[in-house]
Amino acid sequence: MGGTDGADGAGGPQPVIELGDVHKTYGMDGTAVHALRGVSLTVPTGDYVAIMGASGSGKSTMMNIVGCLDVPTSGRYLLDGIEVEHLSDRQLALVRNRKIGFVFQSFNLLPRTSALDNVELPLVYAGVGTAERRRRAKAALELVGLGERLSHKPNELSGGQQQRVAVARALVTAPSLILADEPTGNLDSTSSADVMALFDRLHRAGRTIVLITHEHDIAEHAERAIRLMDGRIVSDERNGARGWLTDRRSAGKHESAGKHESAAKHGSLT
Numbered sequence: 129m130g131g132t133d134g135a136d137g138a139g140g141p142q143p144v145i146e147l148g149d150v151h152k153t154y155g156m157d158g159t160a161v162h163a164l165r166g167v168s169l170t171v172p173t174g175d176y177v178a179i180m181g182a183s184g185s186g187k188s189t190m191m192n193i194v195g196c197l198d199v200p201t202s203g204r205y206l207l208d209g210i211e212v213e214h215l216s217d218r219q220l221a222l223v224r225n226r227k228i229g230f231v232f233q234s235f236n237l238l239p240r241t242s243a244l245d246n247v248e249l250p251l252v253y254a255g256v257g258t259a260e261r262r263r264r265a266k267a268a269l270e271l272v273g274l275g276e277r278l279s280h281k282p283n284e285l286s287g288g289q290q291q292r293v294a295v296a297r298a299l300v301t302a303p304s305l306i307l308a309d310e311p312t313g314n315l316d317s318t319s320s321a322d323v324m325a326l327f328d329r330l331h332r333a334g335r336t337i338v339l340i341t342h343e344h345d346i347a348e349h350a351e352r353a354i355r356l357m358d359g360r361i362v363s364d365e366r367n368g369a370r371g372w373l374t375d376r377r378s379a380g381k382h383e384s385a386g387k388h389e390s391a392a393k394h395g396s397l398t
């Protein structure tokens with residue numbers, strides 16, 4: 129499913145995400161909440177996007193739609209060229225499993241289950257055989273620097289390590305998109321830096337990443353920042369040579385380049 133050719137002669141590769149005038153309204157009776165009011169957005173392959181905005185601005189609503197966990201009230205959504213709104217719940221679940229790797233603030237790992245089994249789980253759903261599953265889950269855990277923790281259960285791992293298991297689980301299916309909602313929200317600053325170094329490394333290896341965050345320090349890792357306000361995109365900026373947050377913070381991402389490189393020793397990407 130889903131071609132890799134350019135869409136409709138638009139030129140260039142097909143974007144991973146294409147939202148066209150998406151609206152989402154909760155509660156259609158007298159108390160309707162217009163959580164999204166016409167969001168249009170294109171995310172090309174390999175982009176690294178931070179979604180920012182005040183509480184209630186529509187970030188999670190947008191993430192749920194992009195993640196195929198919910199559907200728009202109106203508007204168009206293409207994920208990897210697939211028109212998501214025409215899919216049944218079962219097809220939607222399949223697309224979700226195949227195309228998207230999720231990372232949540234609260235890790236969402238299965239308790240009393242080893243890191244290896246947690247990472248294997250999406251491959252079980254995808255119908256991958258036992259030996260291949262094991263091999264790929266092990267490789268993903270090695271990639272996030274946890275090759276020595278395969279049989280540890282979540283309560284035997286630090287918060288940062290648990291989130292790295294979650295990142296391995298998000299990666300293991302080789303998804304088109306990694307979608308992270310406040311991935312560092314429950315982490316101390318050292319663990320946050322580890323997890324962000326991991327995202328940076330995945331970005332450099334060509335992965336497409338969309339992350340929701342309240343924190344400027346986290347958003348500065350991304351190549352592009354999108355701000356939502358009252359259900360609308362109010363700014364969409366590339367992190368160019370000048371940096372898009374330089375007026376707020378003097379510490380650009382160039383300063384932290386050394387920190388990112390030190391994470392490369394966790395393993396090499398393929």
Ligand SMILES: Nc1ncnc2c1ncn2[C@@H]1O[C@H](COP(=O)(O)OP(=O)(O)OP(=O)(O)O)[C@@H](O)[C@H]1O
Pocket residue numbers: 154155161162163181182183184185186187188189190
């Ligand atoms: N299931 C729902 N039913 C009704 N209203 C909802 C529902 N989910 C969200 N909303 C409303 O939609 C608006 C956007 O909510 P959303 O959760 O997307 O905000 P957010 O930007 O993620 O906020 P936060 O930073 O607090 O997580 C809010 O006004 C919220 O109250």
Ligand SMILES: [Mg+2]
Pocket residue numbers: 187188189
């Ligand atoms: Mg939210």
